[in-house]
Amino acid sequence: MADELPTPDAVPPEPKPELPPPEAETPHELTGESPEAEPQPDATVPAPQDAPVPAAAEEAKPPDNKHWYVVKVQSGREESIKEAIERRVKIEGLEQYFGQIVIPVEKVTELRKGKRYVKSRKLYPGYLMVQVEYNENILYLFRETSGVGDFVGCWNL
Numbered sequence: 001m002a003d004e005l006p007t008p009d010a011v012p013p014e015p016k017p018e019l020p021p022p023e024a025e026t027p028h029e030l031t032g033e034s035p036e037a038e039p040q041p042d043a044t045v046p047a048p049q050d051a052p053v054p055a056a057a058e059e060a061k062p063p064d065n066k067h068w069y070v071v072k073v074q075s076g077r078e079e080s081i082k083e084a085i086e087r088r089v090k091i092e093g094l095e096q097y098f099g100q101i102v103i104p105v106e107k108v109t110e111l112r113k114g115k116r117y118v119k120s121r122k123l124y125p126g127y128l129m130v131q132v133e134y135n136e137n138i139l140y141l142f143r144e145t146s147g148v149g150d151f152v153g154c155w156n157l
Helices: 027-031 078-092 136-143
Strands: 067-073 098-102 105-112 115-122 127-132 148-155
Touching: 078 098, 078 127, 078 136, 136 148
Parallel strands: none
Antiparallel strands: 067 127, 067 148, 098 127, 105 115
């Protein structure tokens, strides 16, 4: 009769673990230790690890001599002139002296026939804001681009 199961009287019941009182909220109150005994690590702050420093951060970057300039162009052709300048910069290989070209626009809401239309309008028609390192090559590139007048002003941000 090996298939017989032990009777409940033969196996002693396992003791139930005591639960801490509900008002104990910190680990020190649960264990009865004083807070000065041993600091517990905070679960929300990850442990510091030795993270490798990227190689790019170790190298010193060359100083950025790019400044913002205002360039006079033909009014109404700002977008096509912007594309022409960007194309010529790539052809000439002057990407290191060239930052970006911005055509400042604002969103205007118009009412026509009782409907609202959102339209973008150029803030300064006939002008481009360019970020470049001013040198002979960039100056020649801009002046030889069809539709470009000249550099009007500069500001350093």
